[in-house]
Amino acid sequence: MDEALRTACITMISASGLAKYFGGKRALGPVSFEIGRGDTVGFLGLNGAGKTTALRILAGDLRPSAGSLIVNGSDAIRDPIAVRRLVGFLPEQPPLYPDMAVGNYLRFAGRLHGMAPADVERRVGDVEELMGLKDVSREIIRHLSAGYRQRVGLAQAVIHEPELLILDEPAHDLDPAQIAEMRALLGALRDHHTILVSSHNLPEISQTCDKLLFLDGGKIIASGSEAELAARWLDTFRSEVAIRLPDGGRELELDADVAAMPPVAAAIAALRSIEGVLEIKAMAVPQEGGASIHVESGEDKRSEICRILVEQGFEVTRLERSREKLESVFLDLVRGAERARDSGNPAA
Amino acid sequence: MRAIAVILRRELSAYFKAPLGYVVAAVVLLLSGLLFYAEALGPAAGARLSADVLSRFFFNVSGLVAIAAVVISIRLLTEERQSGSIVLLHTSPVRDRDIVLGKFFAAFAFLAGITLATLYLPLLVLVNGKVSWGHIAVGYLGVLLLGGAVLAIGLFASVLTRNSLAAAVTGGALTGSMFLLWPLAMVVGQPFAEVFAGLAIHGRHFSGFQVGVLHLRDVVYYLGVTYFFLLLATRTLDARRWQ
Numbered sequence: 001m002d003e004a005l006r007t008a009c010i011t012m013i014s015a016s017g018l019a020k021y022f023g024g025k026r027a028l029g030p031v032s033f034e035i036g037r038g039d040t041v042g043f044l045g046l047n048g049a050g051k052t053t054a055l056r057i058l059a060g061d062l063r064p065s066a067g068s069l070i071v072n073g074s075d076a077i078r079d080p081i082a083v084r085r086l087v088g089f090l091p092e093q094p095p096l097y098p099d100m101a102v103g104n105y106l107r108f109a110g111r112l113h114g115m116a117p118a119d120v121e122r123r124v125g126d127v128e129e130l131m132g133l134k135d136v137s138r139e140i141i142r143h144l145s146a147g148y149r150q151r152v153g154l155a156q157a158v159i160h161e162p163e164l165l166i167l168d169e170p171a172h173d174l175d176p177a178q179i180a181e182m183r184a185l186l187g188a189l190r191d192h193h194t195i196l197v198s199s200h201n202l203p204e205i206s207q208t209c210d211k212l213l214f215l216d217g218g219k220i221i222a223s224g225s226e227a228e229l230a231a232r233w234l235d236t237f238r239s240e241v242a243i244r245l246p247d248g249g250r251e252l253e254l255d256a257d258v259a260a261m262p263p264v265a266a267a268i269a270a271l272r273s274i275e276g277v278l279e280i281k282a283m284a285v286p287q288e289g290g291a292s293i294h295v296e297s298g299e300d301k302r303s304e305i306c307r308i309l310v311e312q313g314f315e316v317t318r319l320e321r322s323r324e325k326l327e328s329v330f331l332d333l334v335r336g337a338e339r340a341r342d343s344g345n346p347a348a
Numbered sequence: 349m350r351a352i353a354v355i356l357r358r359e360l361s362a363y364f365k366a367p368l369g370y371v372v373a374a375v376v377l378l379l380s381g382l383l384f385y386a387e388a389l390g391p392a393a394g395a396r397l398s399a400d401v402l403s404r405f406f407f408n409v410s411g412l413v414a415i416a417a418v419v420i421s422i423r424l425l426t427e428e429r430q431s432g433s434i435v436l437l438h439t440s441p442v443r444d445r446d447i448v449l450g451k452f453f454a455a456f457a458f459l460a461g462i463t464l465a466t467l468y469l470p471l472l473v474l475v476n477g478k479v480s481w482g483h484i485a486v487g488y489l490g491v492l493l494l495g496g497a498v499l500a501i502g503l504f505a506s507v508l509t510r511n512s513l514a515a516a517v518t519g520g521a522l523t524g525s526m527f528l529l530w531p532l533a534m535v536v537g538q539p540f541a542e543v544f545a546g547l548a549i550h551g552r553h554f555s556g557f558q559v560g561v562l563h564l565r566d567v568v569y570y571l572g573v574t575y576f577f578l579l580l581a582t583r584t585l586d587a588r589r590w591q
Contacts, residue, residue, distance in 0.1 A: 022591065059439045063589045084441040097358070099365045108364035112440040113353040155438065 004021075004200045010038045012164060013058065018067035020053050020218075021290035028053040028218040031069055034213075037163075040190050041305065043207035044330070045197040050218035051198040052092065052168055056194065059089035059166045059185035086115070088193075092169045094153025100299070102152055103131055105141060106159055112322035113160035120159075127155045147178035154185060165193040168223075171204055180235045183208060202330060214330060230321075236296050241305055242265055244290040244315040258291040263314075270312045271295055274304050280305060288317055288322060304321075351442040355450025356391050357456070363458045372419055373462045376412050384469045385410040393556055394569025396577075398477020399559070402470055406487040410550065413463055413495045420459060422516045425449045425585075428508035444585040448578055453505055459495045463488065483560030490557020493570035497549060500577035502590045507584045523549070526573075549573065559585075 012035050013256060019029030028050040035041050040051055043051045054063040054343050076083040097105055103124055110120035112135065128134045131151045141152060150170065157165060170186070171179045186208045189195060199205045206212065206226050214222040222229060230237075258264045259282040264304040268280050271293065279296040295305055302319055309316050363369035373522045387408070388401045400538035404542035437447050530551030533544035545552045553566045 028389045061435055061438045061589070082445065084439055087439060091432065091435050093432040094433070095433045095439075097362070098431065098435050099362055101356075108354065108358050109436060109440075112351065112436065112442055114350070116443060211351075225579040260466065 007155075010036055012039070012072055013196075014068075014070040015058075016068045018054075018064050018069055019055065020050075020057060020062065021065045025219055028057070029064075031218075031220050032067075032079070033213060033216075033220060033223065037194055037195065039211055040186075040195040040197070040209045042205035042212045043196060043215060044200070044202060044212050045198075045215035046200050049200075051200075051215055053218070054215070055166050055168045055196060055198055056087075056091070058164075059091075060084040061089065061091075065208050085160075086163045087166045088157035088160065089152075090153045090157040090167045090170055091096060092172050093160065094149055095156070096141050096149060096152060099140065101140055102136040102155075103128070104145070105152065106155055109156040110159045115160055123159050123161070127159055129236055130158075131155045131185065136323075140227050140291040146173050147175070147181070148173060149184065150178070151185070158189065159316075161192070163194060165189060165195045167195065169200075171199065171201075177202065195323045236298060237300050238298075239295045239297070239302050239304075239305055239324040240318070240320055241295065241309065241316060242285060242288050242292045242318035243309060244288070244289060244317050258282045259292075264291045264293070267291075267293060267309060267312065267314055270308050271305060274301055274308065276301060290317065292318075294309055351446040352450040352453065355437070355442075355447060356454045358452055360457055363420075363454070368419070368423065369458060372416050373465070373575065376416050376462050377465055379412055380405075380409050380466045380469065383412075383479075384454060384471045398473050399458055399483065401477065402473050402479050402483055402487065402560075405473070406491060407554075409463070409466055410491050410494050410554055412532075413459065413491050414498045414523060414527070414550075415460060417455075417459055417495045417498035417536075418502050418516070418519045420455050421499050421519060422506055424455060424503050426505040426512045426515045427511055430512075436525070438589070445582045448503065448507075448585060450582045452499060455499050456492075456496050459499060460492055463491055463495060480560065486557055486560045488564050488565070489562070490554055493557075493567065493574075494549065494554060497573040497577070498588030499569045500574040500581070501526070504581040504584070507534060507581045507588075510561050526550075559576045 008253050014034050016032045017030040020027045031054070044288060045051050053062065057064050058071070058076075060083055061149075063080075065075065071083045074086075080227075097108075100108065102203050106124045106127060110123055111117075115123065128137055131154060133148070133151055133155060136148060141149065146151065150173070154167070154170065157167070167186075171182050174182060174216070183204075187194065188198065190208070197205055197209065209226075211225055212223065212229065213220050217249040222232075224232065229294065243264075245261070259268060264282050268282060271277060271280055274295075274297070276298045277295055278298065279294075281294045282291050283294075285292045295301065299322075302321070306316055306319050350529060384405055387404045388396070422484070422572050425434065467484075467488075470479070470487070473479050474484065476480070502515075502519035506515045508518060509515050526547070526549035528548075529544040530548035532550060533541045533551070536544065553569045556563045556566050
């Protein structure tokens, strides 16, 4: 296959020198990046980093001040209508009509995207099922809770089965249970769409994204998979393991010195026997009925951690890579860039 | 065309879900009835000719419809921008022109419904006096053309700002200025008098319709004003994507 054609087939978005100015103020860029077909990409940055501006340009809501943007082979600046056909967009504030019933709103969104009436009916049923909206199909949107509104917003974004799904802070204003639901919905959508999702919270999106783009001051300061970024930024591997205490952690307080408690002290001693372990810290997690132990090692030791604790008779309730360190490195990076900007060094 | 129809349907249904539409319709119908009573049956009516009564009816209704058009048009895009629902339209494969036309035709259909609900009043004149169907048809055509032009001005004002009050003031000021050009033309000298009279949205251009006389130049004027402000609204909507 011709190289150019092959590249076009695997690339969903190709942005080059993309920039956006509001008045004289630069909100984005110039940034250049490529996003592959089927990828789930997280746009990460603090508030005002340029995430929303980037996503609004990609969704066709804004036009860039400079640069080029090719989406699925179509020029987004010369032929925005063709690109908008491919895109489903959920902005931070869902674009809802409060006076409409959920089902009618989804039908309206489908028709706006040029769907045939029969397809609209089929998709409204499918999407209501997928998003758990069947029971509220006849409800007026203004009467729905924030969580349901967000679901309706996501439903309108996927009603026309877009190839590219763009979600700006989809967990905005949601409670922890609703955030978990939203994460599960994103997981269900990953197989069918290329997804771009923005957040200022690394743990919130790192679990669902293949690749992360870190933005600050309108520029991409780092990109890659979480593993690549960790390998680049971190010289150690951090694991977090939670164990349940024999009494279920009753009367455990957040500031309790769990490391001194006999069961936790025994677990820490057992973990210290693993070769390559550099540091171990423990903290109380009353809501999980036990303690969380952070193990820092030269490389990934999660399988050994799990084996040793189970052999010692501990009940392991959770074992995962700790994202806390990666996030703190990201924040250090942002602060470093801010300091460099403040001191007038444009190279940072 | 399909996108225009989709937007028109949604907009039109929105008028029947919100109290504003009913309030505007009720006020127009009430005031038009009261004014008709005063002009045709009240003590001041005297021995007025039926054609004169009909002419004054269209004069009064044109004013009421123009005010109603300003009120109706305020919400057309300001509400969308306030609630953020404009993003759905902006990120759908729909041209800005279709958004503007869909909203305009929906508002126009609603306004036309209110206007034509006053038809029983000229029919009373037709039954009891000597006026022609042609006079009634031309009069209503004039009122609808004027209403369409004012709607287009209001729609343009609603694109300019996301604040309803600011949109109302802007739309009202623009429309009011175009109304005031006619009395202004009466007091200034030439060539300004001619220019002002030619541009005034009421007065010279409406007087023909009022008495049942159809001039092509008046039809062209109202369609031209409508087209001009709809074009401005479309261009402004598009320009906002660049800002």
